[in-house]
Amino acid sequence: AQRVTQPEKLLSVFKGAPVELKCNYSYSGSPELFWYVQYSRQRLQLLLRHISRESIKGFTADLNKGETSFHLKKPFAQEEDSAMYYCALTRNQGGKLIFGQGTELSVKP
Amino acid sequence: DVKVTQSSRYLVKRTGEKVFLECVQDMDHENMFWYRQDPGLGLRLIYFSYDVKMKEKGDIPEGYSVSREKKERFSLILESASTNQTSMYLCASSRRFSSGNTIYFGEGSWLTVV
Numbered sequence: 001a002q003r004v005t006q007p008e009k010l011l012s013v014f015k016g017a018p019v020e021l022k023c024n025y026s027y028s029g030s031p032e033l034f035w036y037v038q039y040s041r042q043r044l045q046l047l048l049r050h051i052s053r054e055s056i057k058g059f060t061a062d063l064n065k066g067e068t069s070f071h072l073k074k075p076f077a078q079e080e081d082s083a084m085y086y087c088a089l090t091r092n093q094g095g096k097l098i099f100g101q102g103t104e105l106s107v108k109p
Numbered sequence: 110d111v112k113v114t115q116s117s118r119y120l121v122k123r124t125g126e127k128v129f130l131e132c133v134q135d136m137d138h139e140n141m142f143w144y145r146q147d148p149g150l151g152l153r154l155i156y157f158s159y160d161v162k163m164k165e166k167g168d169i170p171e172g173y174s175v176s177r178e179k180k181e182r183f184s185l186i187l188e189s190a191s192t193n194q195t196s197m198y199l200c201a202s203s204r205r206f207s208s209g210n211t212i213y214f215g216e217g218s219w220l221t222v223v
Contacts, residue, residue, distance in 0.1 A: 009149060043113075044152075044199065044214040086151060096142060096167065097212060099152040 002027050004087050006100035013077050014108050021072040021103045023061075023087030031089040033070040034097070035061055038084040047072075047085070057081070077107045112136070113215040115200050121221045128187040130218050132200030138213075139205040141183035143167075143175060146197040146217070155198075158183055159205060190222045 003026045013019050025031065035047040048056045050063040050070060061072045070087060087100040116131045134141065140159050144152040144167075154167030156175040164175050172194060176184045183202075187194055200215040 004151075006151075043216045046211055088152075095140075096154055096157050097152075098154075099144075101149055101151040 002089065002098050004089055004098055004100035006087055006103045008103045009101070010104045010106065012106045012108065015079055016076050019074050019077045019105065021085050021105065023070045023072065023100060025068050025070065025089050027089060027091070029091060031091055033063055034088045035072050036086045036088055040083070044086070079107045079109060081105060082107045113200055113202055113213050115215040115218045117218050118216065119219045121223060122190050124191060124222055126190050128190050128220065130185040130198055130220070132183045132215055133181050134202040135181065136202060136213070137180065138202035140203045141177065142201040142212070143183065143185045144199040144201065145169065146199055152199065155185065192222050194220065195222045196220060
């Protein structure tokens with residue numbers, strides 16, 4: 001079965017500290033993986049996707065097929081990074097997304 | 110600027126009432142989705158539609174139905190609302206074949222069933 005697991009409900013760090021939000025998935029095949037972010041009082045929006053191998057707002061994520069993981073990382077957290085983060089996968093373009101449970105990131109001053 | 114609009118942001122309904130949640134997108138997208146967002150459970154897919162008058166069940170369709178009479182509009186219907194349907198409902202849309210598979214979300218509809 002396709003599944004996305006985010007083991008941490010809440011991650012609290014201080015400003016300037018490194019942050020890693022964990023995401024593990026189970027899927028038989030080659031999924032596409034994404035990170036979505038929801039800032040307070042804003043709509044859910046795409047942060048980054050693994051096929052682009054991009055860095056957005058200082059965040060990066062590497063797909064590790066051996067460990068079936070897609071952890072989100074940032075070397076120096078900022079207060080404005082505080083938000084809800086969701087890892088998601090899909091097996092085809094434009095298709096339905098399967099989301100993890102979400103991790104709330106809180107960056108303290 | 111892409112836009113997915115959910116007309117009702119906050120609703121309070123009584124148990125047993127019929128509830129309509131409306132969603133409109135202005136991007137000529139083929140795919141539209143309804144998700145339910147609950148703390149600790151993430152987003153769960155209720156229904157999706159890949160064309161006008163076409164629909165498929167998601168992971169939690171029980172107690173819900175949908176309607177897609179026009180390409181730009183996708184409605185979620187709660188035939189008889191129950192308290193366990195109190196939640197945030199998110200509508201989304203995407204192109205069927207799009208580079209990068211970007212899905213765009215609406216702002217959400219907070220539904221409270223009392």
